[in-house]
Amino acid sequence: MADLLRRHLAPIPQSAWDEIDETAADKMRPMLSARSVVDFHGPHGLELAAVNLGRVAAGDSSKDGVHWGIREIMPLVEARVPFKLELAELDAFARGAADIDLGPLEEAARRIASFEDDVVYNGLKTAGIAGVLSSLSHKPLKLGGDADGIAAAVGDGVAELKGEGVAGPYDIVFGPALYKKANQVLKAGRVLRDVLERIGGGRVLFSPALRGGLLLSRRGGDFQLTVGQDLSIGYARHDASHAELFVIESFTFRVLEPAAGIELKSG
Amino acid sequence: MEYHEPYDKLSEEAKDLHRAISSLIEELEAVNWYHQRADVTTDEQLKRILIHNRDEEVEHAAMALEWLRRRLPALDTELREILFQDGEIVHHHGEDQAGEGPGPGGLGLGSLKEEN
Numbered sequence: 379m380a381d382l383l384r385r386h387l388a389p390i391p392q393s394a395w396d397e398i399d400e401t402a403a404d405k406m407r408p409m410l411s412a413r414s415v416v417d418f419h420g421p422h423g424l425e426l427a428a429v430n431l432g433r434v435a436a437g438d439s440s441k442d443g444v445h446w447g448i449r450e451i452m453p454l455v456e457a458r459v460p461f462k463l464e465l466a467e468l469d470a471f472a473r474g475a476a477d478i479d480l481g482p483l484e485e486a487a488r489r490i491a492s493f494e495d496d497v498v499y500n501g502l503k504t505a506g507i508a509g510v511l512s513s514l515s516h517k518p519l520k521l522g523g524d525a526d527g528i529a530a531a532v533g534d535g536v537a538e539l540k541g542e543g544v545a546g547p548y549d550i551v552f553g554p555a556l557y558k559k560a561n562q563v564l565k566a567g568r569v570l571r572d573v574l575e576r577i578g579g580g581r582v583l584f585s586p587a588l589r590g591g592l593l594l595s596r597r598g599g600d601f602q603l604t605v606g607q608d609l610s611i612g613y614a615r616h617d618a619s620h621a622e623l624f625v626i627e628s629f630t631f632r633v634l635e636p637a638a639g640i641e642l643k644s645g
Numbered sequence: 646m647e648y649h650e651p652y653d654k655l656s657e658e659a660k661d662l663h664r665a666i667s668s669l670i671e672e673l674e675a676v677n678w679y680h681q682r683a684d685v686t687t688d689e690q691l692k693r694i695l696i697h698n699r700d701e702e703v704e705h706a707a708m709a710l711e712w713l714r715r716r717l718p719a720l721d722t723e724l725r726e727i728l729f730q731d732g733e734i735v736h737h738h739g740e741d742q743a744g745e746g747p748g749p750g751g752l753g754l755g756s757l758k759e760e761n
Contacts, residue, residue, distance in 0.1 A: 403752040410757055418756030581759070596758065610751045 382424060383612030388621055390613070394468040401480050402487045402611055402625060409491035411585040412498035412603060415549045415594050416631070420605035428453045429604050429630055454606045455505045456628040457493055461486040462620045483611075486625045490609065496587040498603060498631045499551075505630065510592060510601065511641055513633035518641035519593070525562035525570040527645060533577050535593045535640045544638050545597045548578035553588035555644055591642035600638035605629045646670060658716075665712050672706035675699075 385395065420426070434447035461482040471478045501509025516538065521531045536548055552560060560571040560582050571582045580596050594601065606628035614622040646667040648655065655663075679699035683692050714721050727734065 399752055403754060406752070406754060407757065410754065413754070413757040415758065418758065421751070421755065605755075608751050609754050 383610055383626075385611075385613050388613035388623070389465060389616055390468050390621060391472040394471045397471055397478075398463075398480065398483060398611055398623075402483055402609070405484050405487040406491040406609060408584075409488060409586075410494060411551050411583040411587075412495050412631075414581065414583055415551065415596055416498065416601035416603045417598055418603050418605065420629075421608035422604070422606050424607040424628060426454060426604075426606035426628070429632070452506055452604075452630045452632060454604070454628040454630045455497065455502060455507070456607075456626070457490055458624050458626045459486040459490045459493075460614060460622060460624045462622050465616065465619060465621055468621070483623070483625075486623075490625050490627065492586060494627065494629065495585045497629075498601075499585065499587050499592070507631050508633065509631070510594070510633060510639060513636050514639050514641055515636040516640040518590075518643045520643050521556070521591075521645045523645040525559065525564045528556070528559060529564060529570060529573050529577065531645075532574055532593060532642070535642070536577055538640065539593070539595060539638070542637050544595045544600075544635070546578060547580035547596050549580035549583060549594050549596050550574055550578055550591060550642070551583045551585050551588060551594065552591040552642075554584075554586055555589075556591045556642070557582075557584045590644050592639055593642055594639040597638075600635035601631070601633055603629060603631050662713070662716065665709050665716075669706055669709040669713065672702050672709060675702040676706065 388395075390398075428451035431450040431452060433450045435450050436447070439446050463480065463482060467475075467478040467480075497505075497507055497509065499510050501507045501512055519531055519535045519538075521528045532550065536546070539548060540546070560569075560574065562570050564570060564573060574582050578593065607626060609625060609627045611623055611625050614624055616622060646663070648663065652660075676699055679695050679702060683695035683699060686692050686695065714724055
């Protein structure tokens with residue numbers, strides 16, 4: 379599995395690899411909002427190609443008295459972002475430089491983390507991933523324009539989920555516009571983010587993949603992110619001045635309980 | 646087992662955890678006692694009784710452990726990783742399960758979900 383990463387072939391000192399890994403993980407962690415809310419299954423390794431859905435595709439195919447169907451699966455998406463680092467910079471790190479330029483790595487980390495969040499929320503049709511937004515059974519909830527209106531609407535959303543038997547805690551994921559509003563102060567003098575976390579019993583998270591927001595139960599069993607190869611960094615090739623690396627992961631996502639969340643729309 | 650912090654300051658959850666851990670210790674102590682007695686007695690009937698009693702205590706310990714596993718996520722993780730494996734036990738510790746770890750090059754991000 380791991381040999382696809384070919385790290386041992388790279389002209390990169392171990393200390394620099396450690397720095398690369400740490401920088402990438404630090405960059406991605408706050409951007410992977412979906413992993414903070416949905417169930418994470420894996421990592422199962424690069425060998426995992428598909429998730430077993432446990433069903434046989436309906437059909438009336440038969441041949442010589444044998445009825446046959448085809449097992450339903452969800453294939454994993456393999457995502458890869460290539461980037462280049464200057465070898466001189468990596469050598470400088472090995473010599474003790476504390477300010478090396480890992481900009482291309484950070485950009486690659488940002489891209490793949492955004493991709494994962496985007497696929498979870500908005501889907502990826504060609505991979506058979508519907509995404510959270512198009513799977514939810516509740517009608518979207520329109521948020522009031524000001525902090526008080528947003529708090530009231532989220533309170534209604536929590537009540538709606540509880541009313542359907544969807545237990546909490548409930549996390550809230552906001553896109554950029556709503557996330558900014560989370561710092562507003564209510565008339566009662568409290569910060570909206572704190573009030574929302576109190577109402578939902580969960581966290582207020584940020585995802586640039588959302589235009590509006592989502593109220594999602596974090597009880598478990600409702601949203602399933604299956605990961606084969608978890609986010610990793612590998613080596614492709616190098617020339618005299620640069621190493622070409624890549625960040626890779628394989629995953630798929632499905633919603634098991636469409637009633638476990640509500641879309642939040644900006645007022 | 647004594648409390649190490651003021652009783653009044655402890656949450657109900659911490660008190661229950663203390664009760665379960667104390668019970669687990671007591672059950673395992675009892676296993677040890679019965680086992681030693683069974684080991685030395687020369688009366689075959691008494692030996693069978695003591696072994697039966699020892700195994701009853703094992704069942705009690707297992708139930709207490711299961712209760713703890715359901716409440717301590719770290720215990721759950723460790724037990725899933727270490728128990729019911731073949732081969733060298735020490736090698737399992739801290740090692741990723743075959744095909745399930747980030748592997749070399751993996752960033753070890755995994756789930757970022759907080760426990761409920």
